[in-house]
Structures are given as structure tokens and as C-alpha cells.
Amino acid sequence: MGDEVLRWIVEVARQFMPNRHFPDKAVDLLDQAVAHGVSRGLTAVTRVEAEAVVKRMLGLPSLERARLASLRDRLVQEQLLDDDSAERLVGRLEVTSRGLDLRAARPNAVVALGGEMHEHAPALAEVIAEGLYGDARRVVRIDFARFQDDASLTALLGSPAGYVGYEDRHALYALAEMPWSVVLCDRIDRCHPSVLAAFLPAITQGVITDFQGRRIYLSDAVVLMTLGAARDREIGTIGFAAAAPASDRDEPEPDLTERLGPELAATVDFWFDEAPATSALGSDWITTRLLPEVAARHREHGVTLDWDASIVT
Incomplete structure (x- = not known):
């Protein structure tokens, strides 16, 4: 393996593995690249082989137009989104995955799902993960409805050193190991206010610090947030054709502001609450x-x- 490939591996580890530390993260990439070459009887590992290994390990998003077009088609064909919604969502992912977003620290997209779309959230997450990251298993699913009191913060962020549960894996552990993923935040409006406040920086700033001091980044993730059925009133039907990215609206939809708070609601790029007509399924x-x-x-x-x-x- 030449010096150029080694330098490239170090740079990739620095840029795309923010949740891990040197030298371990670079050594892991190097080991995997060498193992890949040995298993195929190669006498040297070139940049091409190293790139293939790294893409598989990290789940780097596909920037090929054909792959992104395929993602758009699947979203429509599997009746997860309508044509216009799929076009806008994939268009945003094409921009943000290339690092062209004006707020690059934030997640690549933040999507709120209510009404009928709540039931489609797992399928939507898997299709996006497979189309963007190459593997439907790159989904981190967290049920926020189980975080009902202040003590629930340890389930989300872990326990400080020396406390009971310090060695247990918290809800965000999988994201720390797999930053290139779809984060499915189920029933996020049903958690305790202190939990929602603690999670807010993950969306607004793209990073959250757990109780062990580790910074966990969401800047390379896609976030889906589902909202449970409205407690006090029926959710108004906005519909796909009327839905628009938060950046195109003067203010968040009132229902989102009520249930998520103004700060979190303002981060929502897309609000979908109506699935394509079931008669078309x-x-x-x-x-x-x-x-x-x-x-x-x-x-x-x-x-x-x-x-x-x-x-x-």
C-alpha cells in the first residue's frame, strides 16, 4: 500500500468518522483494506480497493445521480411519498449529501411524519437508508415515548462514570458507531420535556454530548420524527401538495410548534401527514x-x- 493511499485513509478517518478517535479509527480502516486485498490474493491495495472497503464500512452516501433517481422512484413506487414530495426530498438529499448545505452541521434532512405517515415511517426509513447509504439496516430507531421522566435521560445519553449503568449501551450508542444512517425518532412529541430539551442540540447543531463526554454527530444522518395521534384535537390535514420545506415557510406549521416547541419545529424541512391514496396501493x-x-x-x-x-x- 503506497503512501498516497495511507494519507487518503487518514484523511477519510478524520473527515467521516467524527465519533471515533485516532489512531484507532485509521488503523481499523487500514486493517479492513489490507484484509480485503489478502482475501482476493492481491499483492497491493490501490485507492480503488480502499475506497470500496471504506464505502462498505461507513455507508457513505451514494452521490451517483442514477442511485438517487432510483431512490426517488422507489419512494413513489412503494407508495411512501407522492411524486412531488419524493422529488423535493431527494433533491435536498442530493444537495446536503454533497456538503453544499448552508447549515452543514445540521442533519442532511429533518422530516416530521404525522397522521397516516406515522405507520409508513419504518418502511420510509429503510428505503432511504438503502437508497442513500446502500444498506436498509442503517436505521437507528429510538422510541421517545418511553422517556417519561428526568431519569430517562440516562437511557438516552447513558450514565456518568462511576454510576450504575455506566457500561450499558444507551439509545444513541448505535448512532455513535454508525453516523451515516437514518435516525427514526418514534413519537418524539410524547417524551418528557427535559429529554426533548436535551436532544434538541442533536438537531439544531448536529451534535449531542452523552453523559460520558463523547460527542455524537448527526450531521451526516437523515432524521425522521414521528408524532403520535394528537391528544386534544384532530391533526389538520396538510397534504403532500401543500407541504413545503421549513426553509420555504415563514413559520412552522402550528401543530408542529405546539407539539415540538418552536425551536425543534423550526428545524423541520418537510412535514408529511398524508400517505398516497390507499386505492393506488x-x-x-x-x-x-x-x-x-x-x-x-x-x-x-x-x-x-x-x-x-x-x-x-
């Missing part, structure tokens, strides 16, 4: 996406669901 999507998700939710409560193919014909 194909039987393939229903059998491969919708029904398995319903079955999985019931399985958590000890209920097994089976269905006959005739229900989707």
Missing part, C-alpha cells in the same frame, strides 16, 4: 410491506397474524 406492496409490519406490531404483544392472499385481490 398495489397488492405487492400490501403483502411485502403493510401486512408484515402489522404482524410484527402484534407479535410484540404475543399475537400471531396470518392472512389469506384473497384479502389483497
Whole structure:
């Protein structure tokens, strides 16, 4: 391996692995690149081989127009977003993933999902992760509804050194190990106010510090936030055609401001609360996406669901 490749590995580790420290992170990349070459009987590892290994390890976003166009098509074909919404979301990801965002420290996109879209959030997260990062498993899912008091902060950010639970992995641990990912914040409006306040810098500044002093970055992530059913009133239907990026609005939607607070609501780039018409759903999507998700939710409560193919014909 030549000096040029070694310098490139060090630079990649510096730029794309902010949650880890030198020299370990550069050594890990070097080890993986060498192992890749040895397994293929190569006598030398070039920049091309090293890039392939690094992209697989880190899940760096695809900047190829064909891949991003494919992501847009999948969002529409799988009935997750309509044409206009998919176009705007992928257009933003194309800009921010290239580091051209005016607020580069923030996540690449912040999407709020309410109403019907709450149910589509897991599928949406997986499709974005696969289309942008190359792997549907690059999804970090956190249920904020379980953080109901001040003590819940330790579940989100870990325990300080010397306290019970110090060695336990907190909710953001997976993000620290996998910064290039989709962060799915389920029912974020249902958590304790102190938890929401503690999490706010992760969105507004793109970084949050856990109770062990480690900085965890979200600047390379896509954040999806789902909102539970409105407590006191029905959510107003905004619809896809009327939805617009927060940067295009004078102020956040009133419902978002009420439920997330003005600071967090102001960071939302897209607000989707209405799924494409269910009459347009194909039987393939229903059998491969919708029904398995319903079955999985019931399985958590000890209920097994089976269905006959005739229900989707």
C-alpha cells in the first residue's frame, strides 16, 4: 500500500468518522483494506480497493445521480411519498449529501411524519437508508415515548462514570458507531420535556454530548420524527401538495410548534401527514410491506397474524 493511499485513509478517518478517535479509527480502516486485498490474493491495495472497503464500512452516501433517481422512484413506487414530495426530498438529499448545505452541521434532512405517515415511517426509513447509504439496516430507531421522566435521560445519553449503568449501551450508542444512517425518532412529541430539551442540540447543531463526554454527530444522518395521534384535537390535514420545506415557510406549521416547541419545529424541512391514496396501493406492496409490519406490531404483544392472499385481490 503506497503512501498516497495511507494519507487518503487518514484523511477519510478524520473527515467521516467524527465519533471515533485516532489512531484507532485509521488503523481499523487500514486493517479492513489490507484484509480485503489478502482475501482476493492481491499483492497491493490501490485507492480503488480502499475506497470500496471504506464505502462498505461507513455507508457513505451514494452521490451517483442514477442511485438517487432510483431512490426517488422507489419512494413513489412503494407508495411512501407522492411524486412531488419524493422529488423535493431527494433533491435536498442530493444537495446536503454533497456538503453544499448552508447549515452543514445540521442533519442532511429533518422530516416530521404525522397522521397516516406515522405507520409508513419504518418502511420510509429503510428505503432511504438503502437508497442513500446502500444498506436498509442503517436505521437507528429510538422510541421517545418511553422517556417519561428526568431519569430517562440516562437511557438516552447513558450514565456518568462511576454510576450504575455506566457500561450499558444507551439509545444513541448505535448512532455513535454508525453516523451515516437514518435516525427514526418514534413519537418524539410524547417524551418528557427535559429529554426533548436535551436532544434538541442533536438537531439544531448536529451534535449531542452523552453523559460520558463523547460527542455524537448527526450531521451526516437523515432524521425522521414521528408524532403520535394528537391528544386534544384532530391533526389538520396538510397534504403532500401543500407541504413545503421549513426553509420555504415563514413559520412552522402550528401543530408542529405546539407539539415540538418552536425551536425543534423550526428545524423541520418537510412535514408529511398524508400517505398516497390507499386505492393506488398495489397488492405487492400490501403483502411485502403493510401486512408484515402489522404482524410484527402484534407479535410484540404475543399475537400471531396470518392472512389469506384473497384479502389483497
